[in-house]
Amino acid sequence: xxxxxxxxxxxxxxxxxFATHEPIDGQRWSTWPATMPSERGPQPWPAWLVTSAGxxxxxxxxxxxxxxxxxxxxxxxxxxDPSRTVLLAAKRYRDAATSDFHRSxxxxxxxxxxxxxxxxxxxxxxxxxxxxxxxxxAYAEFETLCRLQTLGLPVPYPVQVHGTELLMEFIGDGMTAxxxxxxxxxxxxxxxxxxxxxxxxxxxLAAAGLxxxxxxxxxxxxxxxxxVVIDLPQVVEVVSNxxxxxxxxxxxxxxxxxxxxxxxxxxxxELFGELVAEAFG
Ligand SMILES: Nc1ncnc2c1ncn2[C@@H]1O[C@H](COP(=O)(O)OP(=O)(O)O)[C@@H](O)[C@H]1O
Ligand SMILES: [Mg+2]
Numbered sequence: 133x134x135x136x137x138x139x140x141x142x143x144x145x146x147x148x149x150f151a152t153h154e155p156i157d158g159q160r161w162s163t164w165p166a167t168m169p170s171e172r173g174p175q176p177w178p179a180w181l182v183t184s185a186g187x188x189x190x191x192x193x194x195x196x197x198x199x200x201x202x203x204x205x206x207x208x209x210x211x212x213d214p215s216r217t218v219l220l221a222a223k224r225y226r227d228a229a230t231s232d233f234h235r236s237x238x239x240x241x242x243x244x245x246x247x248x249x250x251x252x253x254x255x256x257x258x259x260x261x262x263x264x265x266x267x268x269x270a271y272a273e274f275e276t277l278c279r280l281q282t283l284g285l286p287v288p289y290p291v292q293v294h295g296t297e298l299l300m301e302f303i304g305d306g307m308t309a310x311x312x313x314x315x316x317x318x319x320x321x322x323x324x325x326x327x328x329x330x331x332x333x334x335x336x337l338a339a340a341g342l343x344x345x346x347x348x349x350x351x352x353x354x355x356x357x358x359x360v361v362i363d364l365p366q367v368v369e370v371v372s373n374x375x376x377x378x379x380x381x382x383x384x385x386x387x388x389x390x391x392x393x394x395x396x397x398x399x400x401x402e403l404f405g406e407l408v409a410e411a412f413g
Pocket of ligand 2: 350351363
């Protein structure tokens, strides 16, 4: 009898080893090893990060479907090592024809766009171009998350970006996502406390020359009383983007309208003035 590796049979009573595991339906090998250093989150990596090439990603369900992206819950875990397991939010950008190219063109004003073959494909809206565009959104959001994470803003830790998928820290308890600010019933003191945190976030963004661009009570999560800002693909440079000031003002109006309707009086013009001074200061 000849002996080669493929003819090894797994003994029936062996302890399962790493090599005996294969991903089943709803699983894949961890995509971490396939990412380049620039596609990984800022160092030092958090202690909970699972970087093992032997880890699996398991689909646990949909957190939320949206127009431009769907957010899924996944578990990244090393089989047979319960200490190496983490829940992650996977934001998957759609490459569907429905995603909003007009809006995207406006957001991209002032950003450097080279006239590459990819850019022309995006402009044409071909299937390949749509894929490229979806990937650009994922990378834009990832890069912003990295920048804000490094600045110390309360954002989900950006784990990696790969193709059209962004993986980040899952903000929640167990498998339950933290509620959006919009879903919260808050009393006076809690409202004031949240407003304070939101303004601190906006001020830090403005100091970095940025406006969120789509800030609302739907893109703020409240986790154990702490406000976390999400949904950042369209973050704009306040100064260099011709629409930057409009976006900043709209963010101020959205936030102040929401808090005022809930019974916490605040003034959008005043906030806008303060943030403009911060951005140009
Ligand atoms: N890191 C995260 N942790 C927990 N829930 C998240 C996370 N990121 C997104 N979500 C949930 O998914 C929803 C959609 O994500 P978001 O980034 O706002 O995308 P969209 O463009 O669809 O609005 C959020 O309102 C929130 O409920
Ligand atoms: Mg959102």
